[in-house]
Amino acid sequence: MTDLGSVLPEDPLRDDVEQFARAHRLAALSRALDSRPEFPWKEFRSMGKDQWLGLTLPPELGGRGLSLVRAGLALEEFGYRAGTTFAKLSLQPEFSSVIAAQGSEELRRRFALPLIRGEVLVGNQITEPRAGSDLSHLSTRVERKGERLRLSGVKSQAAFAADAQAAIVYAQTGSGTAAGISAFLVPQDLPGIERRVVEDLGERWMRRGTVTYSSVEIPDDHLIGQEGRGLDYLKVELTHERALLAAIYLGVARASWEETVHEAGERVVFDGPLSDQEAVAFPLVEDGTRLAAAWLYTERVLERLDRGDRADDGAAMSKWLATEVALTTLDHAIQFHGGRGYSKDLPHEQRWRDVRSGALAHGTSEVMHRVAARRRWPKPKRPARAPS
């Protein structure tokens, strides 16, 4: 039978992840954070110290400078060992890589370096109550008042709303279209900022929420890169993130799949092992095959990105595919463990809740299809309107 375990390449990095996860008891901690949500500062610092933050970021900033394929392998293993929690934490500097790629020396020194060392948490604030999938309608605005910049608006659904010391805020500086959106680094302790946390289905340790900016004065050198280029930078970052997130979800599902295969061999029903029942065995062999196929697809996309090929469509569809395959596998894990599968005694229900975010965060599954469809059938450019 083909399964994800058998198609993953050998890499000492995977053994290193295993050792780190065991030494810091990450699996148990991930489960504890589900019932007592808080940011795991101690482990975040340890991850920084052992270079598990900034896997793909340049060594001069403290990153490992890994290829996306190898980073994907490490993240798959983190997902396998301890659910989405520490895998996503490992990816946090990549979620903010616009600072490393476009920020001034000063912003890189003050925020990118300490983030990769696990000393500072930087969030990303893009979504607004009236603009999520359609980012051209962002209305949070930065106005220049003489020497000063003033930020006003509401950012919603942001991970780490409660805990981030700084956030990359995407805001209008222009005419109100997509071409007028710029990225700013905003310390979260400035006067005029209010944060409200929402309660989530899964990944509760992220303490997502709404951040309201009421005419907040921000330093004028906190613009990241060029004015009006915010969404261009974000698109590059999101493409890499989506393919790496796919690797995480597949790793999480691999853990439940292996545990369910074991259970099916041990559990006795109707005088024989559960695996004798085709109603159970057939879906399990399908899941193993789907996990393997989804990994091979994801790996190809990561390779294309490593080569510098354009693969935004592949990255989008790898996140969609991995999320679907993982959720089906996790649902089967809950089902085939019987009533215990539905309980918190076993890890499958938390894994399902955590992976469920994959169909929403970093672009919804519907938007992933839209990205791929637009690539295949590009929208014809509208002719410029003649002046009246």
Ligand SMILES: Cc1cc2nc3c(=O)[nH]c(=O)nc-3n(C[C@H](O)[C@H](O)[C@H](O)COP(=O)(O)OP(=O)(O)OC[C@H]3O[C@@H](n4cnc5c(N)ncnc54)[C@H](O)[C@@H]3O)c2cc1C
């Ligand atoms: C766990 C989690 C973490 C998150 N972290 C962050 C974060 O750190 N920072 C941040 O800024 N945001 C974050 N988000 C928000 C996330 O990016 C948005 O929820 C997502 O982009 C969708 O936007 P929306 O919620 O406004 O839904 P909408 O855009 O209003 O969409 C509603 C529904 O309509 C569908 N839809 C919309 N447009 C189309 C279309 N063209 N075709 C077909 N269907 C469509 C969507 O797929 C969805 O099902 C997070 C979300 C989650 C769940």
